[in-house]
Amino acid sequence: MDDTDSSDSWDFQDEDGPCFSSNGSNSVIPSRGASMCGAEGSTSNQSRSKAISHFTEMGFSEDLVIKTVDEKGEENTEAILETLLAYTAPEECASQGEPVLSHSSSPEFEWDSLDDLSDFSDAESCLQNEESVPETKMMQLVAMGFSIGEVSAAINSSDPDTSIADLMDFISAAQMAEPTSDHPRELPLEGRGPPDVKKKKLVKQEFHRGREIRAWRSSRKEEMEKRKRYLSPVEDDFIKIPQLMNGFGVPGHPRIGFKRKLPDVAIGPPYFYFENVALAPKGAWSSISRSLFNIEPEFVDSKYFCAAARKRGYIHNLPTDNRFPLLPIPPLTIAEALPLSSRWWPSWDVRKQFNCLLTCYGSALETERIRKDLEGWQGDPPEHIQKRVLNKCRKWNFVWTAKNSVAPLLPEEVELMLGYPRNHTRGGATSQAERYKSLGNSFQVNTVAFHLSVLKNRYPNGISVLSLFSGIGGAEIALHQLGIPLRFVVAVEISEVSRNIFRGWWENTDQKGILIDNINDVTMLTANKIEKLVDYSGGFDLVIGGSPCNNLTGSNRWHRDGLDGKQSVLFYDYCRVLNTVKRLVREN
DNA sequence: TATAATATGATTAGCACC
DNA sequence: GGTGCTAATCATATTATA
Numbered sequence: 001m002d003d004t005d006s007s008d009s010w011d012f013q014d015e016d017g018p019c020f021s022s023n024g025s026n027s028v029i030p031s032r033g034a035s036m037c038g039a040e041g042s043t044s045n046q047s048r049s050k051a052i053s054h055f056t057e058m059g060f061s062e063d064l065v066i067k068t069v070d071e072k073g074e075e076n077t078e079a080i081l082e083t084l085l086a087y088t089a090p091e092e093c094a095s096q097g098e099p100v101l102s103h104s105s106s107p108e109f110e111w112d113s114l115d116d117l118s119d120f121s122d123a124e125s126c127l128q129n130e131e132s133v134p135e136t137k138m139m140q141l142v143a144m145g146f147s148i149g150e151v152s153a154a155i156n157s158s159d160p161d162t163s164i165a166d167l168m169d170f171i172s173a174a175q176m177a178e179p180t181s182d183h184p185r186e187l188p189l190e191g192r193g194p195p196d197v198k199k200k201k202l203v204k205q206e207f208h209r210g211r212e213i214r215a216w217r218s219s220r221k222e223e224m225e226k227r228k229r230y231l232s233p234v235e236d237d238f239i240k241i242p243q244l245m246n247g248f249g250v251p252g253h254p255r256i257g258f259k260r261k262l263p264d265v266a267i268g269p270p271y272f273y274f275e276n277v278a279l280a281p282k283g284a285w286s287s288i289s290r291s292l293f294n295i296e297p298e299f300v301d302s303k304y305f306c307a308a309a310r311k312r313g314y315i316h317n318l319p320t321d322n323r324f325p326l327l328p329i330p331p332l333t334i335a336e337a338l339p340l341s342s343r344w345w346p347s348w349d350v351r352k353q354f355n356c357l358l359t360c361y362g363s364a365l366e367t368e369r370i371r372k373d374l375e376g377w378q379g380d381p382p383e384h385i386q387k388r389v390l391n392k393c394r395k396w397n398f399v400w401t402a403k404n405s406v407a408p409l410l411p412e413e414v415e416l417m418l419g420y421p422r423n424h425t426r427g428g429a430t431s432q433a434e435r436y437k438s439l440g441n442s443f444q445v446n447t448v449a450f451h452l453s454v455l456k457n458r459y460p461n462g463i464s465v466l467s468l469f470s471g472i473g474g475a476e477i478a479l480h481q482l483g484i485p486l487r488f489v490v491a492v493e494i495s496e497v498s499r500n501i502f503r504g505w506w507e508n509t510d511q512k513g514i515l516i517d518n519i520n521d522v523t524m525l526t527a528n529k530i531e532k533l534v535d536y537s538g539g540f541d542l543v544i545g546g547s548p549c550n551n552l553t554g555s556n557r558w559h560r561d562g563l564d565g566k567q568s569v570l571f572y573d574y575c576r577v578l579n580t581v582k583r584l585v586r587e588n
Numbered sequence: 589t590a591t592a593a594t595a596t597g598a599t600t601a602g603c604a605c606c
Numbered sequence: 607g608g609t610g611c612t613a614a615t616c617a618t619a620t621t622a623t624a
Contacts (some may be wrong), residue, residue, distance in 0.1 A: 558617070
């Protein structure tokens with residue numbers, strides 16, 4: 001097994017062209033599979049028509065596609081795409097005043113290099129120049145591969161609050177109705193300057209990602225039709241969030257005889273595990289479930305695993321028999337977790353556990369107000385004072401540190417309750433605020449480990465994990481503490497602080513496996529790159545991740561916009577990546 | 589200028605009561 | 607079924623400070 005340094009220098013370089021893969025497979029066009037590089041090289045009319053249809057459906061003009069296919073050969077999909085993009089994509093940026101001539105220091109595309117996967121800044125700045133439409137939806141849809149023209153038409157024809165999913169359906173319907181209509185990508189061949197290499201690269205990345213999403217949505221619709229025959233526990237448009245969140249059973253509260261039947265399409269391997277806040281806006285979990293094979297979410301409150309509540313929903317295809325908890329069992333009450341606080345804990349503060357550990361904590365002014373509220377009373381304060389103070393303590397998870405004095409939890413105490421090693425977030429974080437934030441966004445390790453424990457006997461020699469939104473490594477720590485060797489881990493995380501924290505843990509615990517952690521943006525994880533990672537690792541056993549909750553959580557007073565929100569929309573990238581991995585498993 | 593501190597409700601759901 | 611109350615919530619924008 002290689003060490004981590006070798007993973008950093010792991011080379012994914014490939015040359016442009018149709019057959020660049022070392023194992024002879026063409027990984028550029030997912031629907032084509034490895035056979036596209038086969039020696040026989042089909043030249044049938046059917047193949048030619050299929051190639052033409054494929055690219056015209058992507059929005060390129062038919063004339064240009066025919067010309068290019070004839071020139072390059074229908075099996076040469078990568079070269080066709082190169083040529084089409086050379087004449088079309090840069091214009092979308094150039095029309096916004098961007099320079100057309102390349103300023104890239106590299107004369108060749110490097111989008112297959114893992115070192116170059118996080119550079120999305122130019123694409124964002126280019127796309128944000130569209131100022132006449134809602135920028136976020138415009139950007140997201142264009143980044144998915146739809147053309148600016150298509151997106152503009154859809155947005156202009158819809159209500160301002162139309163969801164991303166509805167806009168995608170609108171565009172898809174328009175494409176089906178008019179497959180050869182004029183398209184913004186269609187541009188005259190004459191009068192072009194040399195294409196901007198960097199933008200060309202970015203457009204190409206977006207193109208692939210968009211096609212993956214559309215292909216996935218298309219296949220998902222078919223699967224949904226098939227699954228209508230399956231008696232699903234998930235009703236049409238509403239999932240009831242249970243008040244008692246003990247999921248499919250938790251330690252001490254087993255659900256005797258519980259069995260579930262997964263749809264065939266969802267059965268692993270690969271196993272997958274998705275997480276997000278339970279108390280999301282109405283309909284959010286129904287949408288999530290529909291996108292994840294109609295599997296019933298398992299709602300679990302981490303109060304069964306530690307001294308703090310953490311109400312989360314999990315959708316996974318893991319077995320549910322013979323789960324076991326991590327040992328030792330963590331303290332389940334505040335008194336056990338923070339025994340020193342008991343001395344100052346007033347009898348009228350009836351809290352036995354903390355509420356959800358969030359990303360920020362109460363101010364010194366709040367604690368000072370509480371101190372002043374409580375001073376000067378003989379014995380217990382009046383009931384209305386008790387009630388006011390207790391509400392503040394519940395809201396901010398204050399802990400009693402002296403007479404009439406409360407304080408926020410320390411980062412080390414949060415680490416303890418969330419199941420992380422002491423000072424886990426100390427090294428990589430630059431400030432206390434960053435520690436609170438990264439912890440507030442993380443898994444409760446014991447909860448996740450309980451669910452993942454069923455993998456221990458299945459992967460005694462190590463597991464290969466694709467970890468999206470990996471944060472500070474809660475999933476990996478859970479696997480590690482379960483005694484499951486981390487053979488190969490790809491950790492995708494946008495926060496540099498969180499990546500540093502996880503890298504520090506990986507090195508401190510002398511992991512023997514390979515860690516790839518230089519992919520920052522999940523939207524940059526295209527099928528092509530996933531296929532290379534699969535080739536390199538031998539395949540992923542587990543695709544795990546909790547997508548951003550920013551637009552779902554009730555804590556967000558500003559942008560609780562649901563699954564279409566700026567951050568939470570990345571849920572669809574989890575689905576896209578998962579389905580790509582599943583497809584690769586089927587093909588292999 | 590970067591970081592820390594502080595202020596900022598709404599959306600759900602359950603429950604009791606009428 | 608309608609109303610009012612209680613309770614919880616992986617956050618973000620603005621202001622203050624070093």
